[in-house]
Amino acid sequence: MTGFFITIEGPDGAGKSTQVRLLAEYLREKGLEVVVTREPGGTPLAEKIRNLVLDVSEEPVAPVTEVLLYAASRAQHVDQLIKPALQRGAVVISDRFVDSSIAYQGFGRRLGADLVWQVNRPAVGEIMPHLSIILDIEPGQGRRRLARRQQLQQTGPDRLEQEQLVFHHRVREGFLALAKEYPERIKLLSAEGSIDSIHRQIVSLVKEKINAKGMDRD
Ligand code: TYD
DSSP, X not given: OOOXXXXXXXXXXXXXXXXXXXXXXXXXXXXXXXXXXXXXXXXXXXXXXHHHHHSOOSSOOOHHHHHHHHHHHHHHHIIIIIHHHHXXXXXXXXXXXXXXXXXXXXXXXXXXXXXXXXHHHHHHTTOOOSEEEEEEOOHHHHHHHHHHHHHHHTOOOOTTTTSOHHHHHHHHHHHHHHHHHOTTTEEEEETTSOHHHHHHHHHHHHHHHHHHHTOOOO
């Protein structure tokens, strides 16, 4: 496996998508093949599962159903998109990956990190990110940012975004616990700075890791 796998994580409203886009532009300018993707989703079948799991419906979704749906979407994503891209030597940037399941289902839904890892092990196999960046934001502020964006785009909150603030506080605890447990892989950045300053911090983390792996073509 010669590629490089980066995941951008964090609560809703942290500005992940903007940072994914800026990072992809930066790396493409360096002449690298960059594959941008997201979870849940990333392949046609995984996107169908995304709709199943995020749609707001009358029927309550059991937490175990939820964790299995995210894992099913991930298994397909890894097998069909992430693994082949890494084998070609590409840089893959995913907006969310397995850490989101630990934070949302493990902590948010209180299924526990152990169970969520167990369910996800067959989905990810040996494909773990070389670098994961968590954009951290206070949940109340994240929610306000999200509401502003959704008002502009005239969209509404999905099923997970509709959860109470206490749920989102648990999710944040989950992300912070992950950053503490895996300090080599996971880097925590405050999402409260300017877009440009967060981008520069991300670039410097990525450069450091890619250089260490010997992939930089500067
Ligand atoms: P996201 O794509 O970030 O939402 P949007 O595109 O609307 O900003 O993620 C969708 C939701 O799914 C988000 O609330 C987090 C949740 N999620 C989980 O609960 N577990 C997971 O494993 C993943 C990948 C996402």
